[in-house]
Amino acid sequence: MKKILLLVFMVLMVLILVNRQRVYIRDPLATVFRDDVKQDGAQVFINYSYDVLLEQDAEPGAYRILVQGWNRMPGTPVHLVCLRWMACLADADHAPTLPIEGSGRRVYDPRVSMSSREVSFANGDGAAMRVDLR
Numbered sequence: 001m002k003k004i005l006l007l008v009f010m011v012l013m014v015l016i017l018v019n020r021q022r023v024y025i026r027d028p029l030a031t032v033f034r035d036d037v038k039q040d041g042a043q044v045f046i047n048y049s050y051d052v053l054l055e056q057d058a059e060p061g062a063y064r065i066l067v068q069g070w071n072r073m074p075g076t077p078v079h080l081v082c083l084r085w086m087a088c089l090a091d092a093d094h095a096p097t098l099p100i101e102g103s104g105r106r107v108y109d110p111r112v113s114m115s116s117r118e119v120s121f122a123n124g125d126g127a128a129m130r131v132d133l134r
Contacts, residue, residue, distance in 0.1 A: 019089070021048055021094075022047070022089055022090045022091070022093060022095070023048075023089055024047045024051070024053045024088040024090070025045060025046065025086075026043060026044070027044045027045065027046050027133060027134065029134035030044035030046070030133050030134060031044075031131070031132045032044060032129070033129070033130040033131075033132070034123075034127050034128070035128055036128070036130075039056070041056060042054055042055070042056045043055045043057075044133070049069055050069065050116050050133070051066070051067065051068040052067045052119045052131055053066050053077070053080075053088060055082075063076070064080065065100070065129075066090075066097050067114065067121055068094065068097075069114055071094070072110070072112040072114065073097070073110060074097075074100050074110050074121050074123065075098050075099045075100055076097055076098045076100070077090060078091075078096040078097060078098060079091045079095075079096070100124040108124065110122050111128075116133065117133055118130065118132055119131045
């Protein structure tokens, strides 16, 4: 039994290592702020290169926003498979997203800033979103 568990664990680790750009692991210590007000219930997932996936399940206002370092444009992921509150798997290293649209007639400027400790951007409503990573 120990050998089988060890084998399953090793296969899982190899899959995660090979797909490290696609696997988003939940960061339970991360904090989400909207206009400097802490958002309760928002979950943060990060991958190997500190791309950030925000997920809010509560209705009304449920959303998923993915900010990737390679294009720095917040968007809604097209295809994402998730284990609730644990991890998510994207279908590509550069996951395809639907861009967030600005409200009204104004041009949407996301003002994205990314580091290994903080990600900030403007959402479609123009509200300043900030994610503090630990």
